[in-house]
Amino acid sequence: MVVADRYEMVCGLEVHVELQTKTKIFCGCTTEFGGEQNTHVCPVCLGMPGTLPVLNREVVNYAIRAGLALNCEIADFSKFDRKNYYYPDLTKNYQTSQFDLPICKNGGLEIEVDGVKKWIGITRAHMEEDAGKLVHSGETITTSDASSVDYNRAGVPLLEIVSEPDLRSIPEVLAYLEQLVQILEYTGVSDCRMEQGSIRFDVNVSLRPIGSEAFGTRTETKNLNSFSSVRRCMEYEVARQARALDDGEEVIQETRTWDEGRGITLALRSKEEAHDYRYFPEPDLVPIVIDRQWVEEIRKTLPELPRERRNRLQELGLSAYDAAVVTQTKAMADYFDQGLAQGAEAKSLANWVMGDLTRLLNSNQCQIVDSPVSAQQLVELIKLIDKGTLSGKIAKSVLEEMYASGKDAEQIVKEKGLAQISDEGALQGIIDGVIAANPQSVEDYHAGKERAIGFLVGQIMKATKGQANPGLVNQLLKKKLSD
Amino acid sequence: MAISREDVIYVAGLARLELNEQEIQDYTQQLNSILDYAAMLEHLDTEGVVPTAHAVPLHNVLREDEVKPSISHDKTLRNAPDAEEGFFRVPRISLT
Numbered sequence: 330m331v332v333a334d335r336y337e338m339v340c341g342l343e344v345h346v347e348l349q350t351k352t353k354i355f356c357g358c359t360t361e362f363g364g365e366q367n368t369h370v371c372p373v374c375l376g377m378p379g380t381l382p383v384l385n386r387e388v389v390n391y392a393i394r395a396g397l398a399l400n401c402e403i404a405d406f407s408k409f410d411r412k413n414y415y416y417p418d419l420t421k422n423y424q425t426s427q428f429d430l431p432i433c434k435n436g437g438l439e440i441e442v443d444g445v446k447k448w449i450g451i452t453r454a455h456m457e458e459d460a461g462k463l464v465h466s467g468e469t470i471t472t473s474d475a476s477s478v479d480y481n482r483a484g485v486p487l488l489e490i491v492s493e494p495d496l497r498s499i500p501e502v503l504a505y506l507e508q509l510v511q512i513l514e515y516t517g518v519s520d521c522r523m524e525q526g527s528i529r530f531d532v533n534v535s536l537r538p539i540g541s542e543a544f545g546t547r548t549e550t551k552n553l554n555s556f557s558s559v560r561r562c563m564e565y566e567v568a569r570q571a572r573a574l575d576d577g578e579e580v581i582q583e584t585r586t587w588d589e590g591r592g593i594t595l596a597l598r599s600k601e602e603a604h605d606y607r608y609f610p611e612p613d614l615v616p617i618v619i620d621r622q623w624v625e626e627i628r629k630t631l632p633e634l635p636r637e638r639r640n641r642l643q644e645l646g647l648s649a650y651d652a653a654v655v656t657q658t659k660a661m662a663d664y665f666d667q668g669l670a671q672g673a674e675a676k677s678l679a680n681w682v683m684g685d686l687t688r689l690l691n692s693n694q695c696q697i698v699d700s701p702v703s704a705q706q707l708v709e710l711i712k713l714i715d716k717g718t719l720s721g722k723i724a725k726s727v728l729e730e731m732y733a734s735g736k737d738a739e740q741i742v743k744e745k746g747l748a749q750i751s752d753e754g755a756l757q758g759i760i761d762g763v764i765a766a767n768p769q770s771v772e773d774y775h776a777g778k779e780r781a782i783g784f785l786v787g788q789i790m791k792a793t794k795g796q797a798n799p800g801l802v803n804q805l806l807k808k809k810l811s812d
Numbered sequence: 813m814a815i816s817r818e819d820v821i822y823v824a825g826l827a828r829l830e831l832n833e834q835e836i837q838d839y840t841q842q843l844n845s846i847l848d849y850a851a852m853l854e855h856l857d858t859e860g861v862v863p864t865a866h867a868v869p870l871h872n873v874l875r876e877d878e879v880k881p882s883i884s885h886d887k888t889l890r891n892a893p894d895a896e897e898g899f900f901r902v903p904r905i906s907l908t
Contacts, residue, residue: 350877357880366898367888371880375888387877408865415828417902430865465904477899605826615870 332571336536339544340502340563341494343531344509345487346519347459348391354458354486355382355425355614362525366479374458374484376420381613384409388486389617392432392456393627395488395518398634399451399509401436403624409456409611417478418460426489428608431455432617437493438512439636440504449505450493459485482526488518494533494544499563506530506556511635515659523555530559535580536570545570546580550587550594562587566594638662645675654683660698667704677711685725689732701735702728710738717751717798718742751798753805756789759797760805763788774810782806815843 332338353360356373372380396403410428433454440447461480490509496502510528514521521528535547550566553559570580585594633641635656642652642665656662661682668678686707690697710728713719719727719742730741742748750756763785764771773781782803789802820840824831831839885898894901 352877352879357875357878358882359879365885367900368885368898369882370888371882377891383873383875385877386874389874406865413826415826416905417900464899474904475894475901476904477896477901479899607826610865612867615868615873616865618871 332536332567335539336567336571336574337539337541338497338499338563338567339494339535339537339547340496341533342492342496342502342505343533344490344492344506345459345529345531346395346490346513346521347527348388348486348488349517349519350385350387350391350486352385352387353484354385354388354456355484358484360485362522364481366477366481369481370483374420375480382425384614384617385486388456389432389619390627391486391518392454392488393619393624394516394631395490395513396433396436396454397624397628397631398512398516398518399433399436399438399454399490401433401451401454403619404430404432404434405620406430406616406618407432408616409614410608411611412457412606412608414606416460417476418463418483420461420480420483424458424460425611425614426457426608427455432619438505438508440501440508442498442500442504447495447501449495449501452491452493454488454490457487457489459483459487499560499567502532502563503556503560506559508635511657515632515635515662526554529554532559532563532566534563534566534570536567536574545574546582548580548583548585548594550585551597553587558587558589561592562594565592569594632659635662642675642679645669647675647679651676651679651683655679658697660696664697664700664704668708671705671708673708673711674715677715678708681707681711681728685728689729693732701733702731706731706737713738713742718748720749720795720799723747723749723795747796749798750793750796751801753801756793756797756802756805759789759792760802760809763792764809771810782810814847815840819843 347360350360352358353374356371358369358371358374361369373382393403407427408430409425411423412426412428413423415422431453434452436451436454437448438451440449459482461478461483464477464479492505496505510521513519513528519527530553531549531551532553533547533549535545537543537545548566548570550562553562566585573580581596584597586597587594638656639649639652642655643649647655655665665678665682668682669675686697686700686702689695689702690700695701707728710719710724710731713727714721714724719738724738727738727741727747730736730745731738734741767785767788770781770784774785785806786799786802789806790797790799817836817840820836820843821831824836824839889895889898889900892900
């Protein structure tokens with residue numbers, strides 16, 4: 330359904346990201362994923378009466394770190410609040426979160442869609458605890474009369490990152506999410522493993538007639554856990570709202586859920602009631618005061634962020650596309666930088682990393698950090714090509730050999746006698762032989778058939794098992810034929 | 813009256829409480845007298861006083877990120893009204 334001719338989409342996102350701590354936010358239980366149900370729990374995260382939470386210092390450190398990377402102001406004074414709602418995924422009937430004094434606010438990040446750069450504001454980022462997991466038994470969710478609850482995840486620290494309603498298209502939304510996840514991965518704030526639920530997305534969408542200033546009524550679809558779900562959910566929701574507006578119906582402000590199997594969103598509850606969370610300050614936790622020294626110490630440990638890296642690599646001559654690919658993950662960007670430090674030329678290094686190395690890693694389901702070919706080894710291979718010792722084509726098979734054996738390029742070249750023949754004397758003899766054996770082609774060439782030379786070059790390459798330096802062969806052959 | 817009977821019914825609904833007519837009346841009156849009492853604070857001059865975030869003058873009570881043993885499965889479920897296969901079992905609450 331095309332709606333862009335009459336409606337503009339307005340979207341804001343809430344992203345919940347699990348912080349990379351060893352323990353939960355308010356107790357010493359492990360945050361390790363998996364584990365038998367209800368084994369990573371204690372009286373604190375089970376909400377037993379009389380227990381008291383104590384804030385994990387590392388949660389504050391990660392929140393500051395993420396805030397700095399997302400260009401946020403870090404609050405001097407921050408506190409926790411209770412968000413009250415009744416649902417058995419909570420042990421206490423409230424979630425400990427932050428309401429009016431979040432740790433980070435007023436940040437943002439830059440996205441680029443179709444070559445157009447745009448700043449997307451981040452309203453705030455706050456610390457909170459995750460809830461437990463409900464498993465519904467019975468045939469379907471509606472026919473079972475009971476739910477099973479696992480509280481291993483209850484109390485796992487989250488950072489909720491709330492964007493401004495600055496996003497105007499699905500590509501913008503996806504670009505924002507990609508940037509955000511990349512920054513969180515670079516800074517080590519989260520492992521960003523979506524398949525384990527380390528990042529979850531809530532999508533707020535509304536439509537307004539093109540040219541209208543006022544926002545339309547929005548819906549919020551909660552708990553999406555992949556980029557593809559976000560995209561499909563938004564496509565559905567935009568079409569659904571457009572149909573309602575076309576028919577003169579009102580869009581109801583409500584919370585919806587995404588049904589992955591059916592590819593549709595369903596109403597969960599009306600916003601009015603569900604959002605009356607009756608927040609009040611958490612009396613069991615004291616406020617957090619963050620001085621400038623604390624912030625500056627964390628700032629010093631921030632790595633070079635993806636955007637800065639892309640810009641630096643573009644200055645070295647990479648295209649925007651290549652720069653984006655090699656900085657996709659911090660591990661790949663670090664590998665690339667190690668290669669540059671070994672004196673590689675940026676463009677040819679990018680070609681090898683993005684091409685043959687990535688292909689080998691993918692087909693072996695290997696991460697670049699575990700690559701059997703180190704950046705240094707790869708650069709040595711590239712240098713052999715630059716020196717004319719290896720042809721590009723043979724270098725590809727040498728890389729495969731390096732990948733399989735872990736040996737250096739030079740060693741493989743020596744063992745297998747793969748060095749390119751760049752010795753004029755040696756090539757001259759072979760060229761003479763090929764010319765003598767193919768008088769017809771020589772005649773064709775002299776008759777003006779330029780193509781005939783290609784056949785002769787091919788014969789020479791064949792005679793040398795592809796090891797002849799092709800540039801030199803061409804040069805010598807032409808000289809010989811014009812004699 | 814700052815709190816109406818509708819407010820009481822609404823808040824009771826949020827708290828999943830079922831109130832009878834007598835209770836609605838009682839709570840309306842009691843909540844109002846609590847608020848009236850607290851309203852005395854409005855007579856104080858609070859010009860220049862920073863809003864109180866916490867009653868105890870402490871901040872940054874933090875623990876290190878060190879794993880402590882969790883409790884046994886057995887203890888975890890001892891107080892559960894119902895349990896099955898290591899899960900807490902609760903009445904199904906449908907949100908849809």
